[in-house]
Amino acid sequence: MEKYSRGQRIGVITKKLIENPNKVIGLNYFTERLNAAKSTTSEDIVIIKDTFKALNLGKVETVAGASGGVKYVCSVTDEMREEFVSNLCNILREKERVIIGDFLYMTDILYDPDIISKAGHILASIFIDKDIDYVVTVETKGIPLAYEVAKMLGVKLVIVRRDNKVTEGTTVSINYVSGSSKRIQSMSLSKKSLNKKSNCLFIDDFMKAGGTAKGIDDLIKEFDCNLVGIGVLIDNVESSEKIVDNYISLIKYYGIDDNGMAILEPSIT
Amino acid sequence: MEKYSRGQRIGVITKKLIENPNKVIGLNYFTERLNAAKSTTSEDIVIIKDTFKALNLGKVETVAGASGGVKYVCSVTDEMREEFVSNLCNILREKERVIIGDFLYMTDILYDPDIISKAGHILASIFIDKDIDYVVTVETKGIPLAYEVAKMLGVKLVIVRRDNKVTEGTTVSINYVSGSSKRIQSMSLSKKSLNKKSNCLFIDDFMKAGGTAKGIDDLIKEFDCNLVGIGVLIDNVESSEKIVDNYISLIKYYGIDDNGMAILEPSIT
Known part of the structure; x- marks a missing residue:
């Protein structure tokens, strides 16, 4: 040989x-x-x-x-994180991203493997010592990011659905109040998804008041699991009072200014 | 230095x-x-x-x-593909995967980075010479697989939504007839998602009659783009007549047998 x-x-x-x-x-x-x-x-x-x-x-x-x-x-230095985050802020400040209703178009970013693999790398390195068993996200836009974090942590990904699918078998559904719109929404997860007593990390693309994160916390409690961390790419700081604390974000978003420019800055983590 | x-x-x-x-x-x-x-x-x-x-x-x-x-x-030998696919068939044949309504529970597989990164590797290597510009999928369960394929091909991922979101700006929506249930469904995609004249590869977790693939073909035509390939993890061979041809699958699924076992075999590609 x-x-x-x-x-x-x-x-x-x-x-x-x-x-x-x-x-x-x-x-x-x-x-x-x-x-x-x-x-x-x-x-x-x-x-x-x-x-x-x-x-x-x-x-x-x-x-x-x-x-x-x-x-x-994986491990990321402060310098590497700062460089990535500040570049991403520049991309998100591009004027044509501001769309009708003063929303910031960022879907392309959230699905771009170049960007999302780096963001996933950074978030995973922040939570690497937390003994995570599952990364949990809710459909749809945060899935690529959550997938990357799960992969870097060497654990499985669990995706919570907004509706109930026959292909999921028995599911657990909970209702939760969206913190920003105050609407009641529901989400569901197959009984088979999580082993009891597991440590879960919630990853999402965007946080407003944190209603979804709170809902996830309630949902995984039904599985006897613990939420040991929350990581989001972008935190909407302008949102009404946060109903969760103890989360990590990479970018803070302050809305659109009078000149139609998005105001963003790196979060200090 | x-x-x-x-x-x-x-x-x-x-x-x-x-x-x-x-x-x-x-x-x-x-x-x-x-x-x-x-x-x-x-x-x-x-x-x-x-x-x-x-x-x-x-x-x-x-x-x-x-x-x-x-x-x-990336490049995968026939031997490596066969080994992976035959292992995956064994996992999918586990008896407890058959759930009420004779559905096969496979969500855990579709979100498992260990499995999906290998499946994405194989699908990407099949389409590597097709000059792909975008990998396109439709929410939700195929997203991790499509993301892996996009990453391995070094291109962007585009996710078609079932509904219309305000954060997407102007969207193009089409109606399509699901090939298996004959229901009319719709899907939509932001105008900003695709550049004209691009080559798109459609990746999904599961194909029944192919109505979704046909719908994607119609949708991307609205963007002046070409569908240059279709790749799915599992092809439901039992489904009514296929309305698309020219697609690649890794596994063929023949339904549940009289003993409550899923019948699956590797596709010959």
């Missing part, structure tokens, strides 16, 4: 780690695939670990024990 | 390429970041390219010219 050089092995190991964030890959996977000794593979991993650390590319952690191995954990 | 070893450079280059599928990264990005000569960096890239090729890990392509550089392109 072929032997590979250090550079070749490092290329293969790096790819596997990056494609499986926060998942432990057993050393055997690499030693067998690359026909290399355990000690050699461990040296390869140390090189990747030290280089990533030196260049702020994330953490590579070795996990000891029977189910041990190595995993890649 | 620090110098890096070949192994270190290859780790950094591989990470960047894998995180940006089908995007050309200029050589300068690496020479500056790694303080390395262009020739050295080119050698690093050749090593990654040859190793990935030898181990069936995808293609690394160098692009000549002023906007030149290097990109990673």
Whole structure:
């Protein structure tokens, strides 16, 4: 069987780690695939670990024990976050984004893998130590972001529906009052979606008063689960009093000014 | 400024390429970041390219010219696809997935980043040569899959809504007849979503008669765009006559048998 050089092995190991964030890959996977000794593979991993650390590319952690191995954990410096967020504010300030009714058009941003993968990276790195079991979101616009966060955290995604689907089996539905419009809305989730006693992270694209986040908190309590964090891309600061506290946002949105320009600034997190 | 070893450079280059599928990264990005000569960096890239090729890990392509550089392109062997699809069939055959009304519960699968990233990888590699500009899907359950395909193809995702939202500005709405239930439904898309003359790939989780795919074709025609491919995870073969042809599926679903077991098999693509 072929032997590979250090550079070749490092290329293969790096790819596997990056494609499986926060998942432990057993050393055997690499030693067998690359026909290399355990000690050699461990040296390869140390090189990747030290280089990533030196260049702020994330953490590579070795996990000891029977189910041990190595995993890649995302991590973002304050500088990287600030650069990303300030660029995104500039994009969102483009004048043609302000549409009838003084809404800010941002759907393209929310579905753009280039932007959403970076935003997901940042949010995941904020919640990485919270021992999350599920990322929860509510349809539709926050789904790509929530998916990215779930992937970076190495956990499953759960999407709460606005309606009840026959393909979901038994569901739990709750009613909640939208904090901004004061309308009663409902959302539902399949009984099969969440294991009891799980830690959930709620991720959404946009927060107004926080009625949805409050509703999610109520809903997952029905599953005996805990909401251990809330992360949103954009926080509408102009909204009426917030009914949730303890959430993280990347951008604060202050509405549209008299010149028809969106007022946005990076959140300090 | 620090110098890096070949192994270190290859780790950094591989990470960047894998995180940006089908995007050309200029050589300068690496020479500056790694303080390395262009020739050295080119050698690093050749090593990654040859190793990935030898181990069936995808293609690394160098692009000549002023906007030149290097990109990673996903590619999946028949063997890898077959292994993934046959595993997924086994998961879907689990007896407790059959729910009241003889529906197959598969929501957990459709939102699981482990599974969906691999399925997205496979679908993207099938359509990689089609010069796709946008991946289009319709809410809700196919969104994670469509997002992964868009990311692997290095293009934007567009999500068609079932309703009309004020935050979308001017929208184009069409009515279409669901091929299986014969009900008239509508879907809408913001005018800002697609550039004219673009090539679109429709990705969805499940196909019954194909009414939705037909509707998407009609809708994007309103934007002067072309539907150049249709890819679905699961094709319900039991459905009434298909109203679209020329689509790719990974799994064929034949309904529930007399013993309450789902009948599924890999599609031959």
